[in-house]
Amino acid sequence: MNVRHALSIAAASLLMTACSSAPRTVDGPIKVEVVKTDAGYMLLRGGEPYVVRGTGMEVDDIARFAAQGGNSIRTWTTRNHRQDIGKLLDEAHEHGVTVALTLPMTSERHHFDYDDAAAVAAQRESFRDDILRFRNHPALLMWIVGNELNHSYTNPRVFDAVNDVAKMIHELDPNHPVTTALEAFKPGAVADALARAPELDFLSFQLYGNLFTLAERIQSAGFTKPFMVTEWGTIGYWEMEKTPWRAPVELTSSEKADVILRGWREVLAPFQGQLLGSYVFKWGWKQERTPTWFGLILESGELTEAVDVMHYAWTGSWPANRTPRVQSLLLDGRSSRDSVTLVAGRAYEAAFHVVDPEGDPLRFHWEVKPESDSIKKGGDFEERLPNIDGVLRNPTAATTILAVQQPGKYRLFAYAFDGHGHAAHANIPFLVEPGGAP
Numbered sequence: 001m002n003v004r005h006a007l008s009i010a011a012a013s014l015l016m017t018a019c020s021s022a023p024r025t026v027d028g029p030i031k032v033e034v035v036k037t038d039a040g041y042m043l044l045r046g047g048e049p050y051v052v053r054g055t056g057m058e059v060d061d062i063a064r065f066a067a068q069g070g071n072s073i074r075t076w077t078t079r080n081h082r083q084d085i086g087k088l089l090d091e092a093h094e095h096g097v098t099v100a101l102t103l104p105m106t107s108e109r110h111h112f113d114y115d116d117a118a119a120v121a122a123q124r125e126s127f128r129d130d131i132l133r134f135r136n137h138p139a140l141l142m143w144i145v146g147n148e149l150n151h152s153y154t155n156p157r158v159f160d161a162v163n164d165v166a167k168m169i170h171e172l173d174p175n176h177p178v179t180t181a182l183e184a185f186k187p188g189a190v191a192d193a194l195a196r197a198p199e200l201d202f203l204s205f206q207l208y209g210n211l212f213t214l215a216e217r218i219q220s221a222g223f224t225k226p227f228m229v230t231e232w233g234t235i236g237y238w239e240m241e242k243t244p245w246r247a248p249v250e251l252t253s254s255e256k257a258d259v260i261l262r263g264w265r266e267v268l269a270p271f272q273g274q275l276l277g278s279y280v281f282k283w284g285w286k287q288e289r290t291p292t293w294f295g296l297i298l299e300s301g302e303l304t305e306a307v308d309v310m311h312y313a314w315t316g317s318w319p320a321n322r323t324p325r326v327q328s329l330l331l332d333g334r335s336s337r338d339s340v341t342l343v344a345g346r347a348y349e350a351a352f353h354v355v356d357p358e359g360d361p362l363r364f365h366w367e368v369k370p371e372s373d374s375i376k377k378g379g380d381f382e383e384r385l386p387n388i389d390g391v392l393r394n395p396t397a398a399t400t401i402l403a404v405q406q407p408g409k410y411r412l413f414a415y416a417f418d419g420h421g422h423a424a425h426a427n428i429p430f431l432v433e434p435g436g437a438p
Helices: 064-065 085-094 118-127 130-133 157-172 188-197 209-221 251-267 305-315
Strands: 034-038 040-045 052-058 072-073 098-103 140-147 178-183 203-206 225-233 275-280 325-329 342-343 348-355 361-368 400-403 410-416 423-433
Touching: 040 072, 052 410, 064 085, 072 209, 072 275, 085 098, 085 130, 085 275, 098 130, 118 130, 118 157, 130 140, 130 157, 140 348, 157 188, 178 225, 178 361, 209 251, 209 400, 225 251, 225 361, 251 275, 251 305, 251 423, 275 423, 325 410, 325 423, 348 361, 348 423
Parallel strands: 052 072, 052 275, 072 098, 098 140, 140 178, 178 203, 203 225, 225 275, 342 423
Antiparallel strands: 034 040, 325 348, 348 400, 361 410, 410 423
């Protein structure tokens, strides 16, 4: 993730009502450009090499992010009803953080017809005010035209539309580069984007478990252009093993930290001459199959162990107080990979084994939720899942007793808090079958 190592050899929906105020532009724009040197490609910002130490962020938590050593965030829309983008840019600038702004082009899978010339033109023009509003802000780093527009696409004309928006940006804003964020590295989509959208300054890719095949895929495709990784992180739920009832197995917070550290060390840091920067996903939380799958932060605000890893990647040193580390979560003596099946009405022991590096006393919390039945893809919105009350005994201890009365598919969540703003977590999907005769 820390691209310093890679460059050291050279130095939402279009219908959403925009709620962003005009940002303060005290210092004016800072020119950002992609340049090619003898060592390869790099970003220059204000004429100086710029190394992106980034994350995705929807709602302002910039001060805490910057304190971890990060210097750039990316958004997914300029029309965020939860966040005034002008204020986000101002706050970022105050903390020395840059912002990659995403213009929310609608994807084909969300029922946009890229053969409809009038609709395509109207969508392009709808971005003009956003570009004019934010183009001169000193925190602006670059523009991202659409997010994963190639996800399930069939019409390559989407990239003609991307090109038209990129051309408009270059006409209105000569100071900032333009990219589009593609789902994974897929040679067909890459070829379409390169052929149909030459106005783009570079391509960006979003990868999870498939991050570890990126170098091989780039070499196989003969891809020599500069690029960014605008999303990366843990292994995706679509890439993990599943129980017989199709519940994906989620890594513990410590296993996720290990994957992210490996991704940074083995894939991102060694990339020299092509990788312009990367944004780990995500600074915040979201419900996507579970409320803990992708977020670096819990809904209650605690930082997870993955933030320790990014602190190390961004600064070269580990934080003074480290996050608790998960040793195991067991239900009836079995782990998340054991396809745990229980009997309705019977009591079972669950134990969360966690170690704090500094020996800080830990506070525990348990929850049971129904298993998600969502079939959404691509990060689309999912409703949060309710807790199921009355099924846990001693839900604030390291060991608890679980008894579920109704058959069904469930998931047991365990959390450990160190009192210093950090938390470990793990969960187990389990199936409850009807009880037998007494």
